[in-house]
Amino acid sequence: MRTILVLNAKGGSGKTTVATNLAGYYAREGAKVALVDFDPQASSLDWLSSRPAERPRIAAVEGFSKGIRVPRSSEVVVMDAPSRTHDDHLASLVRRAQTIVLPVVPSPIDIRAAQRFIGEIRKLRHVIKTEVKMATVANRVREGALIANELEDYLYDLKLPSGHKFPFLTMLRASTNYIRAAERGLSVFEFAPIATAADREHWSPLTRWLQSPRSIPRH
Ligand SMILES: Nc1ncnc2c1ncn2[C@@H]1O[C@H](COP(=O)(O)OP(=O)(O)OP(=O)(O)O)[C@@H](O)[C@H]1O
Numbered sequence: 001m002r003t004i005l006v007l008n009a010k011g012g013s014g015k016t017t018v019a020t021n022l023a024g025y026y027a028r029e030g031a032k033v034a035l036v037d038f039d040p041q042a043s044s045l046d047w048l049s050s051r052p053a054e055r056p057r058i059a060a061v062e063g064f065s066k067g068i069r070v071p072r073s074s075e076v077v078v079m080d081a082p083s084r085t086h087d088d089h090l091a092s093l094v095r096r097a098q099t100i101v102l103p104v105v106p107s108p109i110d111i112r113a114a115q116r117f118i119g120e121i122r123k124l125r126h127v128i129k130t131e132v133k134m135a136t137v138a139n140r141v142r143e144g145a146l147i148a149n150e151l152e153d154y155l156y157d158l159k160l161p162s163g164h165k166f167p168f169l170t171m172l173r174a175s176t177n178y179i180r181a182a183e184r185g186l187s188v189f190e191f192a193p194i195a196t197a198a199d200r201e202h203w204s205p206l207t208r209w210l211q212s213p214r215s216i217p218r219h
């Protein structure tokens with residue numbers, strides 16, 4: 001079972017957008033997908049309830065009440081975390097995942113907050129015990145910034161307090177396609193192939209990494 005947690009302490013960074021689009025991606029690929037919503041706001045579950053019946057099914061799992069039941073047959077489990085997740089709650093979520101995807105709105109304030117949050121996750125390592133792989137994705141990137149490559153240079157030059165590079169994998173643009181997809185219970189992989197072509201291209205470094213052994217901890 002492939003387990004992917006979409007996580008960031010910061011509200012509105014794009015956790016639900018990334019989680020629902022990833023779930024849609026895997027479902028379209030033919031995988032048996034479960035989407036676990038750990039957020040009592042239940043935005044991922046709302047998305048699933050508007051998903052058309054003729055689309056590949058994604059199992060809805062409520063993760064914010066007691067007794068989380070992920071169908072045993074699930075091949076891919078995508079987990080949508082709430083904002084402001086820290087300490088024990090953070091450790092309990094991270095323990096469930098092989099891989100963390102951390103969406104960050106690339107403003108200096110949000111990037112600093114994300115760096116601190118990554119530091120928090122690293123500090124919990126002795127509590128979590130299991131190994132986890134992590135990638136950062138810039139989300140809601142203004143088209144202008146994408147074209148100018150300024151943002152890419154900025155992100156690429158960033159270093160974590162540990163001296164490591166900020167491990168961003170790709171940049172997702174700010175696009176009404178995500179809003180339209182959210183309204184319809186779809187992912188950008190599932191409608192308007194021409195209008196969403198650029199968005200799907202932005203996703204491909206992430207989906208490739210998620211399918212490679214590099215994103216799965218060795219046991
Ligand atoms: N790339 C994008 N382009 C356009 N709109 C986006 C994009 N990503 C997210 N949004 C919009 O921004 C808002 C916040 O995104 P989202 O709900 O995914 O964030 P979140 O991290 O799950 O928020 P919360 O912390 O409240 O759970 C939503 O209205 C969503 O549709």
Ligand SMILES: [Mg+2]
Pocket residue numbers: 015016017039043080081082
């Ligand atoms: Mg959310």
